Amino acid sequence: MEEFAGPIIQVNGFVFCENHGDEWCHKCCYDHRMTNNIQIEDDLQDINDSMAYDIDDRGSFNVYAYGAVSAENKKNKFQCREHDKIDCKTCFDWIGFIKQQAKDAAGQEKWLTKRRKYYEAVEG
Numbered sequence: 001m002e003e004f005a006g007p008i009i010q011v012n013g014f015v016f017c018e019n020h021g022d023e024w025c026h027k028c029c030y031d032h033r034m035t036n037n038i039q040i041e042d043d044l045q046d047i048n049d050s051m052a053y054d055i056d057d058r059g060s061f062n063v064y065a066y067g068a069v070s071a072e073n074k075k076n077k078f079q080c081r082e083h084d085k086i087d088c089k090t091c092f093d094w095i096g097f098i099k100q101q102a103k104d105a106a107g108q109e110k111w112l113t114k115r116r117k118y119y120e121a122v123e124g
């Protein structure tokens with residue numbers, strides 16, 4: 001594990017700033033996205049090919065926004081509010097969320113291209 005100046009927490013394989021729950025924390029000036037992306041590198045192969053989505057500059061997750069709370073009786077472990085499950089694969093499905101982001105980005109790109117073509121056609 002690398003040395004970080006601020007406290008971090010680990011939830012379902014991803015690291016976040018403990019104080020704010022951010023992957024990319026502006027307040028702490030840490031960007032853990034790169035570290036986290038490396039964890040799931042193999043799962044991201046197909047996403048890396050997408051032009052519409054930059055994995056290094058993807059949307060940062062806030063683990064507390066996804067319902068992470070300290071697990072009772074277990075130090076440094078976090079569970080979800082919904083299922084009381086440590087490292088819940090449903091609530092903290094980072095790979096799934098990233099794939100969804102990529103899909104949205106691709107959809108957005110498609111829509112923009114379509115719109116551009118429309119305006120080009122209209123303006124002749």
Ligand SMILES: [Zn+2]
Pocket residue numbers: 017018019020021022025026027028029
């Ligand atoms: Zn922070």
Ligand SMILES: [Zn+2]
Pocket residue numbers: 080081082083084085088089090091092
């Ligand atoms: Zn859950």
